[in-house]
Amino acid sequence: MTYTDDEPDPPFLRPGETGYDDERAGFQLGFTQRPALIAPVRSTAGVVAAVRHAAAAGLPVGVQASGHGLPGGSAGGLLVSTRRMDGVRVDPEARTVRVQAGVRWGQVAAAAEPYGLAPLNGSAPGVGAVSYTLGGGLGILAREFGYAADHVRWLELVTADGEPRRVAPDSDPELYWALLGAGHTLGVVTELEIGLVPVRTLYGGSLAFDGRVVDPAAVLEAYEAWTRTVPDGLTSSFAAVPYPDLPALPPHLRGTYVVSVRVAYTGDDGEALVAPLRRLGPVLSDSLRVMPYAESHTIHSDPDTPHAYYGDSAVLANLDVGRAGELLRMTGPGAADAMCVVQINHLGGALARPAPNAVPWRAGRFLVRLLTVGEREPARALLDPAFALLAEDTLGRSLNFAFGAGDRSAGLYDPDTAKRLARVKEQYDPANLFRRNYGV
Structure with missing residues (x-):
């Protein structure tokens, strides 16, 4: 580990200058950011200089590290790029x-x-x-x-x-x-x-089913019932991903509809707890195991290549499995113009405990996240009615999963x-x- 506060900060970058496009690029490629200035800081002193310059010039300020959660496109202003502050x-x-x-x-x-x-x-x-x-x-x-x-x-x-x-x-x-x-x-x-x-090790992984063989809505209904039986220390989520039939994908994923349950647990009875899920039908894959925590990212295996996506979230007081099943039908293969990833996180447990911070919606029982890949307009045409379907049980939205598809502030806080x-x-x-x- 090296701290870099004693190193000089690079100068501001302007449109057309070498390094400008690389600096403004983030993981989310669906939005275009074209700031008037980029401050590629590596120190607190660099941040101070950037903020003071922006205030004096009347420039709005944005902040970007990895660019996963951009709120939308923008033009003008000053972007503080913090990626060099890596201590x-x-x-x-x-x-x-x-x-x-x-x-x-x-x-x-x-x-x-x-x-x-x-x-x-x-x-x-x-x-x-x-x-x-x-x-x-x-x-x-x-x-x-x-x-x-x-x-x-x-x-x-x-x-x-x-x-x-x-x-x-x-x-x-x-x-x-x-x-x-x-x-x-x-x-x-x-x-x-x-x-x-x-935590050095945990029991975790994914249990995946073929949504063309096993009814996804039935898996979701069983999952919701199962969450009522597990201890507070077990964290899990349900996901449904319709993969297009594209040569760029691995052969075993092309054209498949993967429905999965992901689990992370530090207890020693993980195998017994997931036994009911194994009885839901034949599995495409089963990666549940005791693993070093350093391998915990394999539980979800999120994509690591930048791409265009749009999405939003809904924190639910309860998960109505009938409406959620309809949501799966709305977002499944052949039902939409945009590929849509559905993820439903089980909340509660320690997440429900009060804390001295502004993180809202702690009474939520589930978090529904919808993420579309492709163009924005087909995404909105899919996402808006999907979230409307869940409105009766929705408490609000989650800031970390508001991927530019909705209003920048509506519903983020009580x-x-x-x-x-x-x-x-x-x-x-x-x-x-x-x-x-x-x-x-």
């Missing part, structure tokens, strides 16, 4: 890790593994750790340990006045509360310290949380400098 420092005695703004979860997991510790990372190792945590952070072991945001000790950021600050629960409880759940709307977070958990965030925003960013991100 990671583990304290094995305190079970904490310090993470700079551009670090990705895979780096954190690799740094913690030699000590028998694990971060509360999401399913994709290429996602930015800081940005994901600021949006809550729904991890692989979320039902056992809660949101990643629940474990943050302190944060360092540069606010709209161009001042660097260290924020902790006892030093500035209101700003600390707001940062953890509001994303990059209050400043540029340059570093944070977060707790690690003593009314009380939204009002409290607005008061913090008025105090620390009254001119709304940080408006290139999801709004408060």
